Amino acid sequence: MTTLRLLLRPRLPEPAIPRVLSVDDFALRRGRHYATLLIDAVTHQRIDVLADRKAATLTAWLGSIPVSRSSAGTDRPLTPKPSTLLTPPRSGSDRWHLRHNLAAAVDKTVIAHASCWNSLPHNTSGVAAQRTRRRFAAVHELTDVGVGLLETTRRLGWSLNTVKRYARAESVEQLLRPPRYGRCLVDPYRDLVRRRLSEQVPVTRILDEIRAAGYTRSANLLVRYFQQGRADAPGPVPSPRKPDLVDHVPTLRSGHRPTPTHRTLDRLLPQMTAMARQVHAFATNLTYRRGIDLPDWIETTRSLQLPGFGQFLDSLVKAQPAVTAGLTRDCPGFG
Structure with missing residues (x-):
């Protein structure tokens, strides 16, 4: 106890007031108890942790500083009303959350269009x-x-x-979606298997040939591969949740795609040309700080009725001034 008293006696230094403050909440117990994390958006140092995510708690802490906030959309806004502050903060949605939420919307849309790119029989x-x-x-x-x-x-x-x-x-x-399979150890020998099947070669002989080529698993796996129809599809079926299918989409341009993702996206994007065009337009707004184009982008995207973009567009409209500021200002806290 004496040691604890000696440790607790010195006063901790007052935290420096950051030029740009990043405010985000996190779950201590999901759906029940949340806290607020305050970060210096320039130095990335933690400033403080608030016991809840109420606006009144944040108001008591905030001063006259700009605020970069999460644009998750489903959470309650963390920035207090300007009328409750002596000097209203200038707020802006950070661009990381915008990219992250856009990728999530693309993910949902890809899954909804699974029948366009997944040719497996179901x-x-x-x-x-x-x-x-x-x-x-x-x-x-x-x-x-x-x-x-x-x-x-x-x-x-x-x-x-x-x-x-x-x-x-x-x-x-x-609503009837084709099956989604992960990678299989038969996939590397798929072209050989397809060719030998077209020649009506017995399965046992195919098994011997792929084992000679390096296949080490059982015959049962190969038989299930046939039964699922995966050898009949025109190509390996990509998973919609793989990074090479979704995460690269918001920043890709034609002719500037990483080599591992080129074939996969060439199979996917022609089925959703409108979505790809809007995603690239949003990426352009992010890159060149064109927040002024946000209302037109929202209106055009909503008119397309993309199945996975409803919640994302609603969150942009709900926090449109902050999102516009985040897309426009060249500030380290909003990147």
Whole structure:
């Protein structure tokens, strides 16, 4: 105890007031308890941690400093109202969160268009497909007679997002997704397997040939590969959550693609040309600080009705002044 008293006796130095303050929240217990992290956006040093994420708590701490805030959209705004401060802070959404949220929207859109790029055969009469058909029929049976989404949610006992997803689909085929498989140890020998299958070579002989080429796994894996139809697809099926399919999209230009991603994106982007054009336009706004073009970009993107961009566009509109400032100002705290 004496040692603790000696350690606690000296007063800690007052933290320096940063020129640009980055404010973001994080979960101590997801969905229940959150805290606020304050970072010097220039030096990247931690300034303080607040016990909650309420505006009143942040107001008590803030002074007359610019604020760079997260643009996650789903969280409550961390910046207090200007009327509660002696001098209103100048706020701007940091560009990292904008890129991150854009990539998440692209991810959702790619998955929604899985039938365009995933050519694997899929079972439309299986248990999952039958459940999808029943849910689609139940939702549209209510919405077609004028029942609202909230009332439909209450009657069916489902979440609102689930009801929205089924209500927005014009046909059940839009909800029936082909299977998504990860990489397989047979993939490196896929061209050999396809060629020998076209020549009607027995499976046992194909197994011997790929083993001679370096294949070390069992015959069962090869048989499942055939049964899933993966050898019949025109090419390896990419996963929509792989970095080479999603994470590079927001910054790619034609002719400037990393070599490992070139073929994958050439297969994907022609199916979603409009999305690729808007993503590249947003990347241009980020690069050249063209925040003035944000309203036109939002309007054009919303008119395309991309399935994964609704929440992202709503978050941009909700914090449009801050997003515009983040896209416009050349400040180290907003990068």
